[in-house]
Amino acid sequence: TKTLTILGLESSCDDTAAAVVRQAEGARPEVLSSIVFGQTELHSAFGGVVPEIAARAHAEKLDICVRDALAEAGLTLKDMNAVAVTAGPGLIGGVMSGVMCAKGIAASTGLPLIGVNHLAGHALTPRLTNGIAYPYLMLLVSGGHCQYLLVRGPEDFSRLGGTIDDAPGEAFDKTARLLGLPQPGGPSVQAEAEQGDPKRFRFPRPLLDRPDCNLSFSGLKTALMRMRDQIVAEKGGLTRQDRADLCAGFQAAVVDTLAEKTRRAIRLYLAEQPGQPTVAAAGGVAANTAIRAALETVCAEAGAAFTAPPLRLCTDNAAMIAYAGLERFKAGARDGLDLTARPRWPL
Ligand code: KG4
Ligand code: ZN
Structure with missing residues (x-):
């Protein structure tokens, strides 16, 4: 039987996140790890999310999130079948940080890259958590x-x-x-x-x-x-x-x-x-x-x-991105290293 294990990255707003989701054939999907670094304190003095500050913080935190997500799952990049990343919609600087990080992983490991719509991530979460059809x-x-x-x-x-x-x-x-x-x-x-x-x-x-x-x-x-x-x-x-x-x-x-x-x-x-x-x-x-x-x-x-x-899976997280990536992967979707970050992307 085929088991799929997907690394997901999320950085489209003010949370930097990485997660590992696994699904064995015929079984319910499982969240093996879900790391979320919030940026609330960084933006609190400004009364809203400042895009430039967000983008820099994402760029700094993404590698750490990935490392922690893999460690918490007890796995390495070699155990992954693909890397999924939020490719939009969202604050473009943050989305680009995530897409660049995922491309780096894909290029260095040969893992397939899957771009995920952030809204599709939210919309598919009830399948991940509650198994609805x-x-x-x-x-x-x-x-x-x-x-x-x-x-x-x-x-x-x-x-x-x-x-x-x-x-x-x-x-x-x-x-x-x-x-x-x-x-x-x-x-x-x-x-x-x-x-x-x-x-x-x-x-x-x-x-x-x-x-x-x-x-x-x-x-x-x-x-x-x-x-x-x-x-x-x-x-x-x-x-x-x-x-x-x-x-x-x-x-x-x-x-x-x-x-x-x-x-x-x-x-x-x-x-x-x-x-x-x-x-x-x-x-x-x-x-x-x-x-x-x-x-x-x-x-x-x-x-x-x-x-x-x-x-914790209703608000922004990367488990939903890994899971949406897993569903896209099963459906045969693959993105190339030319995947672009999209500020707007209606479902
Ligand atoms: O999905 P999310 O984490 O980020 C995106 O917008 O994509 O949603 C964040 C929003 C914020 O506006 C926050 O104030 C709101 O969700 N929120 C809530 C509650 N917890 C978070 N709104 C109402 N009641 C809550 N308990
Ligand atoms: Zn969201």
Whole structure:
């Protein structure tokens, strides 16, 4: 029987990562190692990811990540069948660092090189972690993306709808910035929201009057700014409770919007793919416990199965890249040393 072992690299945003994933024929894939170096501290003084700083840090950390990922798996490059790397979309300097590192490995070892779309990595993660079969409905919610995808195969995605402006993770990050909470905003806003009253402030639920599954999150930021400024004008500043209530109101709006649009996405999905649907969520925002709980409820009501990867594989990591590379490899895909880094790359 054939066993495939793939080294994966990821460096498209602010995490440098390497991982080893293995799959024996007929068996479930296994994550043998997954190393992630976050860059949050490097960027914290700037209120956002600085591309030049990110690219330099990726270039410095990639070799160490690869060494650690191999060591943790107890393997060497000789044990690999291919090296997979995020070739886009993302911050171009970081993507180039990863692609160059992977090319160096491929050129020096003769291993096949496989370019992976970062979004495909997120979208295939539920197959890695939960073993779900094609087809399924994917809700991809991260700091840069928000879309509903009908996933039929490793390279067969159709988009059913998505955000028309900001991604939800971006909205969480902006909310944190406006309220003086630490980045990344998702976890800190979630923690505040758990202490707050979601009914005190009424945030808009955009696009619910439309029958499609498109979303919009940019209005939430404007609403938040207005509410914050009004409190400051009236009382001279925000109390802890004000902050928690604003976070709770904001998060409730995101939860309601995603829940309702997921109901509609399931309907659109069923029109193309009748039967009992499987719905999967991935991307950093799928780590949010309130969002997960709402999606679980919506799916239960619609008779759909719901899965989401464990939190550490929802946010950026290289195991998802190694696994997407493994699926592409099995499907016969190979990239040459002329593989290019792509800042934009729609699925
Ligand atoms: O998938 P990801 O690691 O990176 C990409 O955007 O590709 O997602 C990062 C985003 C950030 O915006 C972060 O604030 C958000 O995911 N996030 C969360 C939570 N954890 C991370 N958003 C809401 N709730 C969370 N618990
Ligand atoms: Zn991501």
